[in-house]
Amino acid sequence: MSEHATGPYERAIATSDREFRELADFAPVMIWRAGVDKLCDWFNKPWLDYTGRRMEEEVGNGWAEGVHPEDLERCLATYVGAFDAREPFSMEYRLRRRDGEYCWLLDNGAPFYRDGHFAGYFGSCIDVTAHRDAQRAQRILINELNHRVKNTLAVVQAMAIQSFREERPAEQSLALFESRLRALAGAHDLLVARGWEQVALRGVVEATIAPHDPDGDRVSLDGPPLMLPPESAVSVAMALHELLTNATKYGALSVPRGTIRLDWRYVPERHTVRLEWKESGGPLVEPPGQRGFGTRFIERVLAAQAGGTAAVTFAEDGVHCFFEAEARSSTSPLWGRAGTTPLTTV
Template sequence: MTEDWAQHRAILEAALDSIIAADHESRVIEWNPAAERTFGYPRSTAMGRDLAELIIPPELREAHRDGMEHFLATGEGPVLGRRIEVEAINSAGRRFPVELAIEVIQVEGNPRFVAYLRDLTERKSAEAALLESEQRLAATYQHAFVGISEVDLTGRFLRVNEELCRITGYTSDELLNFTFSDITHPDDLAVDLENFRQQVEGALGNYTLEKRYIRKDKQEVCVELSGSIIRDSADRPLYAVRVVRDISDRIRAERQQALLVHELNHRVKNTLTTVHSIVAQTLRIYPDPSRATQVVGERLMALSRVHDVLTRRNWESAVLSDIVAEALEPYADFSERFAVSGPEVSLAPRVCLSFAMAIQELTTNAIKYGALSVPGGQVAVTWDVERSGSMLRFDWQESGGPGVTPPTRRGFGTRLLEGGLARDMNGSAILAFASDGLRCTFEVPL
């Protein structure tokens, strides 16, 4: 064996790619170890065989033979001297992609074809997996329920997803002309910029903060932002990834909750003040514990019933007719002796409570001493809106009862009606002790 041949054989043996040589009749004259591993034929089996029968898929063999004949006739071949991708087949019949390069050498006046083949199965699988991963990432990026952006080291948007466009009201093309500073609320910008600067310089890792954007329509939107930085292998910053979540609903809910807690505290204090007044005044007027207990209970039940009305309306307001109906409901035995009429008027919670207490006091007094204490007595409960809708006038007019004489002293009911309740309603109350029956008139601003 000559030195050149030994070197040639060593190269064939060590090559990682398949090296196959064929003569002008497409008979295999060289088949290296890499070809054995790739195609599954031992060298002894492959030598002398028709190359087309060994590694070319059946439907391509005729084209291979035509190409050989064309080269032998013209000296030209469309695939010679080029690197192309084709499909090959191994001994088990498995098809797989290969990269092919063919060179022609002349030996004793006859052409010899040397093919270099590289199995592309793993590379193609990796490329397919990478493509699938990129497509999955792109789909996730675009359709995520959070806004995602990539920004350069000056804060300019490089890439944005659909949700960020929805949050800010800008199109992706518009955002790509901005930095995140351009759409950040001025009051929130300094903290974000300082964190971003420290992050780019490597003094700060990921950070999270709450901030506001100014939308395209000039409205504010509250977001929770999480910022991270992407660096190269030398730890140099490349770009930043910023993820934002719209928390406007949460912020509104928190503010509403704080407002409701404050309002609840205010209402509880008012209710407790009312209860304290009821109990204190009742105990002064009724020294008998059992009677005082009864009166306090009646007045607290009236307060409870109007609370039910307000609860059904979420404590936003209540209709006066509902308040009157609830206040009179315990006195159903007298229902035919009441004439109730008036337009639909919505009242604030505090005014509703005052009206309920007033009706309770007036009804109790009418049953004890007034029109409802004798057969045939009547009570007209009417109201109307006056002064171009700015004032409510409420009248309680008794008739057909015993003669009325002005009291010699102001009792709890009188003080409650003319003082506390009128004051709570920011209005006025006038009690008229006419001979034909008690009349009470409230004027309440709407």
């Protein structure tokens, strides 16, 4: 692009219409102007304040020095193509702000005419960085919601299939299924209260145990303060519900003298919590002929949902269960799904 005899900076100096300059300089947008040679010859005060550069640095093609290298070719192609076609254009690109940070601008340009002859282009820009960040956050939120809904539906589907597949009366199957749904809803209530970010392990444990041990003297707890991500919180709550239901019907909680000990410890190298459930004082345990729904549900579905592993054994003196799930110490920051550490078999 070649300059005319009168250069862009001289044209900038010549732009002296006082009322226009005042209006443009106090406008809430960044405004630029280009002549018929495609070279920008004027920028308003908001533009210069934004870039932190002088008029003589921006005119001509100087403004392009602030465009992000990854956006420059596309930006110039859009500008030149619209200019040659004498058509309006709208594009987004990153421009370097006076503090050195690249921010997204929405740039709208349109041709203008004097006495019926093409005279160049006027354009206006606004910073849309916050808007783009909000859109990105919304996409992440939608993807996360989709992931969580699918996980929840997978758990509900597993409960439904297994609950109604067992050879028991329909009313009993329905009652068991409703009980499990209530436990799932309770876990979700805890997460909703914390904005679906993270929840204290002890809070999940105590809330799940409370209906089965209202006096708090049958189940003893011991472990450090830990935080669980949503999937782990739901899985831990559901696994405890299955163990408590079994203990109430057949195990330690089915007799007055039976007790349960639930301990947990943090495994820092894997960023997981290892919970150990041990019943004692209950009826003599006979290993079942086949794995029941509760056992399969804990070992296959819930452990996978929590990003961990589980194992349930039927010792003669009581049911024994290990459950490992993703967790963090209470002082650790939030973590993302991509940071999940592979787990070993319990």
